[in-house]
Amino acid sequence: MIESIDPGQVNWARAQFALTAMYHWIFVPLTLGLSVLCAFFETLYVRTGNIEWKQLAKFWMSLFAVNFAIGVATGIILEFEFGTNWSNYSWMVGDIFGTPLAIEGILAFFLEATFFAVMFFGWDRFSKRMHLFSTWMVALGSNLSALWILIANGWMQNPIGMRFNPDTARFEMLDLWAVVSSRIAISHFTHATSSGFLLASLFVTAVSSWFLLKGRHQIFARRSITVAATFGLLSAMFVAFTGDEHAYITVRTQPMKLAAMEGLYKGKKPTGLIAFGVVNPDKQAGDAGDPFITKIEVPGMLSLLANRKLGTFVAGIDDLVWGNSEHDIVGVDQKIRYGRQAVTSLADFKQARKAGDASSAEAALTKFNQNQEFLGYGYLKKPSDAVPPVSLIFYSFRVMAGLGTFFIMLFALFLIQSARNKLPANRWLLRIGVISVFLGYIAQQAGWIVTEVGRQPWAIQGLLPVSVARSNLDSGTVAVTFFIFLALFVVMLIAEIKIMVKQISLGPEVSKS
Amino acid sequence: MIRNFMNFYTEGFRNMRLGRALWKIILLKILFIFLVLKLFFFPDVLKVSYDNDLDRAEHVLRRLTQIDGTVDHTALLPTAK
Numbered sequence: 001m002i003e004s005i006d007p008g009q010v011n012w013a014r015a016q017f018a019l020t021a022m023y024h025w026i027f028v029p030l031t032l033g034l035s036v037l038c039a040f041f042e043t044l045y046v047r048t049g050n051i052e053w054k055q056l057a058k059f060w061m062s063l064f065a066v067n068f069a070i071g072v073a074t075g076i077i078l079e080f081e082f083g084t085n086w087s088n089y090s091w092m093v094g095d096i097f098g099t100p101l102a103i104e105g106i107l108a109f110f111l112e113a114t115f116f117a118v119m120f121f122g123w124d125r126f127s128k129r130m131h132l133f134s135t136w137m138v139a140l141g142s143n144l145s146a147l148w149i150l151i152a153n154g155w156m157q158n159p160i161g162m163r164f165n166p167d168t169a170r171f172e173m174l175d176l177w178a179v180v181s182s183r184i185a186i187s188h189f190t191h192a193t194s195s196g197f198l199l200a201s202l203f204v205t206a207v208s209s210w211f212l213l214k215g216r217h218q219i220f221a222r223r224s225i226t227v228a229a230t231f232g233l234l235s236a237m238f239v240a241f242t243g244d245e246h247a248y249i250t251v252r253t254q255p256m257k258l259a260a261m262e263g264l265y266k267g268k269k270p271t272g273l274i275a276f277g278v279v280n281p282d283k284q285a286g287d288a289g290d291p292f293i294t295k296i297e298v299p300g301m302l303s304l305l306a307n308r309k310l311g312t313f314v315a316g317i318d319d320l321v322w323g324n325s326e327h328d329i330v331g332v333d334q335k336i337r338y339g340r341q342a343v344t345s346l347a348d349f350k351q352a353r354k355a356g357d358a359s360s361a362e363a364a365l366t367k368f369n370q371n372q373e374f375l376g377y378g379y380l381k382k383p384s385d386a387v388p389p390v391s392l393i394f395y396s397f398r399v400m401a402g403l404g405t406f407f408i409m410l411f412a413l414f415l416i417q418s419a420r421n422k423l424p425a426n427r428w429l430l431r432i433g434v435i436s437v438f439l440g441y442i443a444q445q446a447g448w449i450v451t452e453v454g455r456q457p458w459a460i461q462g463l464l465p466v467s468v469a470r471s472n473l474d475s476g477t478v479a480v481t482f483f484i485f486l487a488l489f490v491v492m493l494i495a496e497i498k499i500m501v502k503q504i505s506l507g508p509e510v511s512k513s
Numbered sequence: 514m515i516r517n518f519m520n521f522y523t524e525g526f527r528n529m530r531l532g533r534a535l536w537k538i539i540l541l542k543i544l545f546i547f548l549v550l551k552l553f554f555f556p557d558v559l560k561v562s563y564d565n566d567l568d569r570a571e572h573v574l575r576r577l578t579q580i581d582g583t584v585d586h587t588a589l590l591p592t593a594k
Binding site: 062065066069070072073076077080081083084087088090091092117120121122125166167168169170340343346347350375378379468471472473480481484488492495499503 | 521524531532535536542543546550551556558559560566569570573576578
């Protein structure tokens with residue numbers, strides 16, 4: 001049977017999933033952030049009674065609605081892909097994902113469906129406070145939806161609170177709280193949602209900057225910028241803080257990902273942080289080549305960020321692949337042996353169960369349990385298969401972190417100019433403000449590339465590689481749907497941009513749900 | 514109360530401007546996703562191929578107990594070691 005598996009299928013399935021997830025993530029962060037900003041604008045209206053804040057809130061809500069409408073249901077396609085392209089994986093994680101995704105569905109449905117209508121239809125039908133409460137509930141519902149999805153993702157990055165059932169071939173939830181409170185899941189959530197707040201702030205700043213450049217809606221635009229730049233600055237600083245925390249957790253749960261982020265092949269102490277570098281494309285794990293063609297390194301900084309302590313050791317790719325006895329690191333080469341033992345024991349267990357030999361089944365299960373945590377390594381062909389694509393992760397990380405730093409400075413500049421009442425005169429800053437929203441989207445996508453490409457080859461960290469998680473389909477079928485999606489997503493994106501631009505051009509006076 | 518509730522939604526939808534276009538997009542998209550993509554391109558492979566969970570588990574276990582080829586431990590051995 002294994003001979004009939006098409007090896008190209010896994011790459012098409014990965015490409016299709018990446019395309020869908022990246023498209024989906026164009027809309028999600030703006031929904032997360034803009035819902036909170038709308039609620040904030042409306043709060044200002046309710047507190048001050050100033051009708052201009054109401055007008056402002058309604059305008060941004062109309063853009064929120066456009067983004068929500070185009071983005072809604074794109075996540076469903078990801079679920080279809082699980083069942084079709086990743087059927088083994090879907091079967092194995094059904095019990096784990098069932099709970100968070102069911103909670104997400106119920107929460108999203110009740111919170112968003114109920115309060116969405118009040119938010120858009122209820123301006124003249126409900127009291128100010130009830131309407132404001134509904135707007136905040138929509139913001140809360142959107143962000144809570146993200147929480148459950150990111151908990152599921154966090155489990156894949158760090159599978160805890162479960163056990164593998166060798167009879168059903170499924171991971172079963174043992175401890176929901178352990179899954180929900182996983183440090184990596186919480187860190188994912190705080191980092192992703194705050195980056196959504198940042199993107200929404202960039203969006204509001206960009207549209208308002210465009211109004212100022214065109215000489216339209218001056219007061220409206222300046223007010224919007226003041227709120228968005230304040231919210232954006234706080235969000236950008238929080239994103240940096242949660243990013244640092246995320247890296248600290250990554251060192252402990254996915255050290256290979258961190259080594260790839262830094263292009264670090266040989267661990268040392270102290271370890272420097274590469275502020276700028278050009279990766280040597282010919283460098284392979286284990287060879288003596290230099291990882292970089294050129295680089296600027298901040299001495300000792302990676303030790304400090306990774307371990308909160310100067311002068312400490314940070315493991316490199318070679319240490320993780322071939323082990324490092326001095327630092328008690330078990331290499332992938334050794335883990336493959338344990339993994340193969342787990343696979344063999346599982347096969348023995350299955351055989352004994354079929355033969356009705358209870359004692360042999362028990363012995364095989366005991367052996368399997370001893371090596372279970374290395375199960376996924378048993379399917380790797382060579383130790384270096386555990387190394388993700390270093391260049392892509394290294395550059396993506398720097399794009400994300402570099403832009404994150406730039407956004408802090410940008411929001412600070414906008415706030416200073418706004419406080420000095422000099423925004424309309426600073427046309428260069430306004431132009432940068434317009435362009436920066438696109439940089440925000442690039443930073444978002446780069447961040448997910450680091451997270452998802454960085455955990456390759458794993459569908460579930462250490463337990464299930466993508467090559468085993470996939471379905472046994474031919475690559476042609478997946479390639480066809482890949483191109484259907486590409487066409488569909490391009491059409492929908494053009495539709496969104498057109499409607500969004502039209503709605504922005506209409507301006508705040510005529511915005512109506 | 515039910516009447517008020519119904520009125521709230523019907524009047525809300527009737528008074529929409531931008532919302533009408535957005536609802537059309539949402540409905541078209543959902544129809545395409547469920548009636549075209551799901552029906553013709555995205556079957557649940559294990560559900561379609563097997564009648565019961567026992568057979569599905571057997572299929573996944575069969576894959577889990579297969580090892581693709583032998584391990585090449587010498588591949589890319591670290592030259593520095």
